Amino acid sequence: MFFEWQANQAVTLRCVGKYAETHDAVSIRLSELSESLLFQFKPGQFINLGVEIAGKMEFRAYSISSAVEDEHLQLTIKRVAGGKVSNYIIDSLLPGDTVQALPPAGDFNCIDHPPQTINGHAKALLISAGCGVTPVFSMAAYWLNNRDNVDIAFLHIARSPEETIYFDQLETLDAIYPNFRLELLLKNNHGTSHPQGRLNADWITQLVPDFKERTIYLCGPNQFMLDTQQYLKQLDFDMNQFYQESFTPAPREDVQLSDExxxxxxxxxxxxxxxxxxxxxxxxxxxxxxxxxxxxxxxxxxxxxxxxxxxxxxxxxxxxxxxxxxxxxxxxxxxxxxxxxxxxxxx
Structure with a gap:
């Protein structure tokens, strides 16, 4: 049976698991209160999660990192300076606690925007940094679990192996799936065979030489996404095959407060x-x-x-x-x- 979301109304879910991913990031798993139900969403989407802090319900948007039709929703949350909700979840939310959740939303997903098929083959390039790995990890899991035979190049940028969210899972996928190729670019690559460096146009062409044949899905910190988008334009990538996630407010440069x-x-x-x-x-x-x-x-x-x-x-x-x-x-x-x-x- 599938969990039924309530239009744009918040529902109550229970935290049934909490796991450290890195020193500053945790994954939480959320389930229906009374029975095991499967959750449906479009891989890449997010939910608005509400927790009560100091007597007030605070909502924030978090990408779903679990696979479609699991018996839980998984969210992976990274500590941020001044992050009231994120830091509360990391420090205080416990298994057994309840939260509020709005239905999955977001245009950034691989159902509404599937990878293009060329000569009978679909090829995708997932590019992420930091906690931006969460929605694209869900996309990869969807393609692999549903045997869609999508050729997946997974390019992730992180500081070190210890600070790479899903490090073990990504290496495992790379080892067992012939259609999944991990390219991990680290600032400090000690103890690994992964390359060390900072992403630029040259690294894209070196790590994923056939990137122009792929549909690209990008998620990460705002400046990282802006830089990556510029690298792709410099490389004459067809931006009609480019999709990105962003929770960054649009600038209001033309709006000023009035005395009126x-x-x-x-x-x-x-x-x-x-x-x-x-x-x-x-x-x-x-x-x-x-x-x-x-x-x-x-x-x-x-x-x-x-x-x-x-x-x-x-x-x-x-x-x-x-x-x-x-x-x-x-x-x-x-x-x-x-x-x-x-x-x-x-x-």
Whole structure:
């Protein structure tokens, strides 16, 4: 039987396992509360995970690293400076604890964007760094488990073997699957036969000479992804066969806070909130203690969708909204700045 997600409503899951991957990263496994059910998602997608910290439910987006139709969801979480939720999970979440989770989401996946087939063969290049390995690891597991016969080149960049998430699993896949080739580029390669260096265009051509024949999926820290994208363009890669994940907010270089005051009315909660023109709508709603879920803060998860019934906002992302929703006035609060007095409906 399959686990049933509840539209855009949070469900309660239980942590049934917690494992150290590196000194600063753990994997947690989440299952249904009462029975063993299989989880469906598109490999590469993420969930918005909610944990209660100091009496407040805090949501953040984490990529799923488990295989499709496992009896659990696995998330791998790395410690980050100032990371309220990530660090809480690493330090305090225990097996047996419950969490909240929104349904899997995200356009970065290998179902909606399968690798192109050339002369009857599908070839993929997965490029990752740090915790960016999680969604592409799930993609590789999907292709290998479903015997799709996808030729997989897995290029991962890390500091050292000890700081490489899934180091043993990746080497095992490389050893047993003829259609999986691991290329691990390390800053410090002590004790391994993997090369040492920093990723650049030359390393891509050296490690994956046939990269132009592959569909590329990229995930990692923002600057790493920007640099990698530039290397691929320099190498004349067909960017129509390029996909990347990013939870980084779109820049708002053209938006400045104004001295002009506005009012944000939320009639369903009997609230009228004073704000300034140019403020991010999500910040205003959160500041008033309203139950808006803001997880990725980049307009790609859709958790903060709300309806502007009157007034205007300026939006930098509508990625998860349908044309019908946009027509009806729905916006993503994390990616929308206030331009006038508003009447808002949450959810």
């Amino acid at each position: 005051n506005t009012m944000v009315a939320v009639p369903d909660f009997s609230q009228s909130i004073q704000a300034r023109k140019g403020q991010v709508l999500a910040d205003v709603l959160e500041g008033a203690g309203l139950p808006v879920i803001v997880a990725c803060r980049s307009g790609i998860c859709g958790s903060c969708k709300c309806k502007v019934r009157a007034g205007s906002v300026s939006s930098t992302s509508q990625e998860t909204l349908t044309p019908e929703e946009i027509e009806q006035g729905y916006v993503l609060a994390c990616s929308s700045t206030i331009q006038s007095d508003l009447d808002v409906q949450i959810g």
